[in-house]
Amino acid sequence: MKNLLSLIFIFVFLASCGTLSRKQDTNTYPTDAQDESIIKSSQLDTPKLVVGIVVDQMRYDYLSRFYSRYGTGGFKRLMNDGYNLTNNHYNFVPTYTAPGHASIYTGTSPMNHGIIGNNWYDKFEGSVIYNASDVDYNSVGTTSDEGKMSPRRMLTTTVTDQLELHTQGRAKVIGISIKDRGAILPAGHAADAAYWFEGGDAGNFISSTFYMNTLPQWVIDFNAVKKANEYLKTWETLYPISTYTASGSDLNKFEKAPRGKEDAVFPYDLNTLRSDNGNYSLIKATPYGNTIVADFAIEALIKEEMGKDDITDFLAVSFSSTDYIGHQYGVNSIEIEDTYLRLDRDIERLLESLDQEVGEGKYTVFLTADHGAVHNPAFLQSQKINAGYFSTSSFKKQLEKDLKEEYNQEDLISNISNNQIFFNKASLSLNDINPIDLENFIASKITDYDQIDKAYTRNALVSGQMHDGTGYLIQNGFHHKRSGDVIYVLEPAVISYSKTGSTHGSSQSYDTHVPLLFYGNGIRKGSSSKRTEIIDVAPTISSLLKIGFPNGATGNPINDVLKH
Ligand code: ZN
Ligand code: ZN
Helix, strand or coil, X not given: CHHHHHHHHHHXXXXXXXXXXXXXXXXXXXXXXXXXXXXXXXXXXXXXXEEEEEECCCCCCHHHHCHHHCCCCCHHHHHHHCEEEEEEECCCCCCCHHHHHHHHHXXXXXXXXXXXXXXXXXXXXXEEEECCECCCCCEECCCCCCCCECCCCCCCCCHHHHHHHHCCCCCCEEEXXXXXXXXXXXXXXXXXXXXXXXXXXXXXXXXXXXXCCCCCHHHHHHHHHCHHHHHCCEECCCXXXXXXXXXXXXXXXXXXXXXXCCCCCCCEEHHHHCCCCCEHHHHHHCCHHHHHHHHHHHHHHHHCCCCCCCCCEEEEEEECHHHHHHHHHXXXXXHHHHHHHHHHHXXXXXXXXXXXXCCCCCEEEEEEECCCCCCCHHHHHHCCCCCEECCHHHHHHHHHHHHHHHHCCCCCXXXXXXXXXXXCHHHHHXXXXXHHHHHHHHHHHHCCCCCEEEEEEHHHHHHCCCCCHHHHHHHHCXXXXXXXXXXXXXXXXXXXCCCCCCCCXXXXXXXXXXXXXXXXXXXXXXXXXXXXXXXXXXXXXXXXXXXXXXXXXXXXCCHHHECC
């Protein structure tokens, strides 16, 4: 009786909110049969499982550059049967892995979630810290320190946190990646588990006591098989190498060969190379790093029975080998092309498993990237395009010389990292130097230096709202407490990096423009070139699931994507 009364109450409440369809909207009390259908239909409305896929360092144009080479069941399935947002951008700098992942899942930028880099100078500690390191927790599944991790430096909640809160912790939320931060930040604070791969002589998926005290049996069993050995044999191109016409020639001076190999050319004898390249760590910089992550994600899906009951679960999978390969061989390499053709197959396999385990139409997938990447600057120079290499240490020397001349001091700067200059507050107050004067002096001085395009002061960033251009991106990436005192921007395609391979981190479109695909339950078919921002992903998924937005969310749901 009590149950019936509460159901009637729910019905009256829903009807008064106008959330029922017209057919069900009746002034008479519902019968038991009607109650059932109301509850069932509200459950059928939401997916049984959300799968978030983040491809590390995936530029937007990798969807188009390799399109004709992809199969029908991977990227193309998501693009053609789902919704393709072709003008999706990061709305902040720096475009690095940890801020990228945090922003996708929190629906806001570093200004609010506080993940301002992979590593950053902690001015309160006086040392450089890693975004996910946490000495309060211990490793699970290894005797090393690789598991001493947590998402605690991420200050706001994720969409995955909100799902846990909404379901009283009944939703199952698991994060998986080769990289610790690629698993930890997406899974959020209230997750059931995050797993990442330990290289070196271990070759296992591990975790942290932040989530659990021991690995579940299925993870122990997966590790025991040592699948990585199966993959560390030979890396040959998937198709005849002459068909890789969307990339440069295999032998060129813009790529870095693994240790123990003279040139960065196919084939790669991985079994021989592993001894010189950190043993199991070698798999990270091969397409097989993605394959083993797909294997592990499929195993999690089955063994954890994700998407089986009526409460939505969330599987956050980040494919990060693409980033290691991009750094080593560069945007224009055959190695990158082959990696994406193989990732396409891994994604196809993952989708097929979802069809089988959860059921087609019952799950929702989104796919995006944590940042893009720049073409190798030396390669761009060979094409007569402006590009270059910036030396942070020469920059520091020049700045110190100018500060000595102006202030007759040598210790005004504590740290320069991530294009941010941190002041030595103690020295400033000892020498009675006004920080705002110093900010202005440095910003105006360094803008005259070679390769520096722009500079922004802390004072400007905290006192006014910037609405567009580079300033908008700098401000969104600027955390009032954690960030530095002067932020500088390099000229386009100028990087502080080795002469081989590619990197990322800037405000330029090659770093900010990334794919954004939605597919499956509750998602319309279509595409749009309307500009969207990465911070819109989490609010869109929150809307789809009808749950609260992450607590710092500044993005908006992308309504075109959603059926309702
Ligand atoms: Zn990354
Ligand atoms: Zn990277």
